[in-house]
Amino acid sequence: MKLGLHLSQQTWPNGPSGFRTDLAQVARGADEAGFGYLSVMDHFFQIQAYGPPEHDMLEGWTTLGFLAAHTSRVKLLTLVSGVHYRHPGLLAKTATTLDVLSGGRAILGIGAGWNEEESRGLGFRFPPLKERFELLEDTLRYVRQMWADGAEPFTGNHVTAERLLNVPQPLQRPHPPIMIGGSGEKKTLRLVAQYGDLCNLLPGPDLQRKLDVLKQHCEDVGRDYAEITKTAAVRLDLGERGEKTGALLDELGRLADLGFHAATGWAHGVPDPAVLERFATDVIPAADRL
Incomplete structure (x- = not known):
């Protein structure tokens, strides 16, 4: 079981003037601790689960570029990019650039998007749900074609392009x-089964059913279910003195028994370097054995 550190909370004690130092320290700490993934939100306002919209929120892909410069091993991703925020060509080029400059460590995290408040707040068009899912499938087809050899035109439901040239390739x-x-x-x-390499599911009593549904979709489209990395969102909370470590390891064991390969979440106490040190000694080695 791999762990992913998700930097969903960026209102830190040192404020914006300390972001550069704090983020670099967290990135190095996560890399050295053995986290498999390091992710950021792709939001422009903070979301309700972590605080009011006025809390600090850095742009995700720019932040990943900074994190890449301070790490050497951990995989980097947004969790996840709303499909309506960027044209597929820009998104594919941005992810390509991150992959090249990180030495091959980029993951494209993407979803249909949901945050109407920030979209309307900043003037982004917020299409109806049906259109966002159509655009998501367009984008998945588009990026896979742009990352393949050749430079053919593309036609989707909402996106057309004359020449998907991408130099350099990832x-x-x-x-x-x-x-x-x-x-x-x-x-x-269904889109995971057809186009995805990883999924990310929210915790809950229906996780087994979600996996069964994914497996059926894989059978329907002729995809090997085992090819897909299953990840789940969890809260990585060890407690103030490590008193919650056992409970977290129990939850990771339960997820591993269900067939999950990774768990990603916000670690309470970050950017305090002692938090990541506790993960390095008390959690990640145990999780690796699950």
């Missing part, structure tokens, strides 16, 4: 892994 071949976020059984998990 270092990871055939392409950077694609994580599709969300757990909708009819649309999202």
Whole structure:
């Protein structure tokens, strides 16, 4: 079981003037501790689960470029990018650039998007749900084609392009892994089966059913279910003195028994370096054995 550190909370004690130092320290700490993934939000306002919209929120892909410069091993991703925020060509080029400059460590995290408040607040168009899912499938087809050899035109439901030229190509071949976020059984998990390399599911009593649905979608499209890395969102909370470590390891064991390969979440107490040191000694070695 691999762990992913998700930097969903950026209102830190040192404020914006300390971001550069604090983020670099967290990135190095996560890399050295053995986290498998390091992710950031792709939001422009903070979301309700972590605080009011006025809390600090850095732009995700720019932040990943900074994190890449301070790490050497950990995989880097947004968890996840709303499909309506960027044209597919810009998104594919951005992910390509991150993959090249990180030495082949980029993951494209993408989903249908949901935060109407920030979209309307900043003037982004917020299409109806049906259109966002159509755009998501367009984007998944588009990026996979742009990351393939050749420079053919593209036609989708909402996107057309004359020449999907991409030079340089990503270092990871055939392409950077694609994580599709969300757990909708009819649309999202079908797209995971058809186009995804990773999924990310929310915790809950229905996780086994979600995996069964994904497996059925894989059978329907002729995909090997075992090829897909299953990840789940968890809260990585060890407690103030490590008193919650056992409970976290029990939850990771439960997820591993269900067939999950990784768990990603916010670690309470970051950016305090002692938090990541506790993960390095007390959690990650045990999780690796699950």
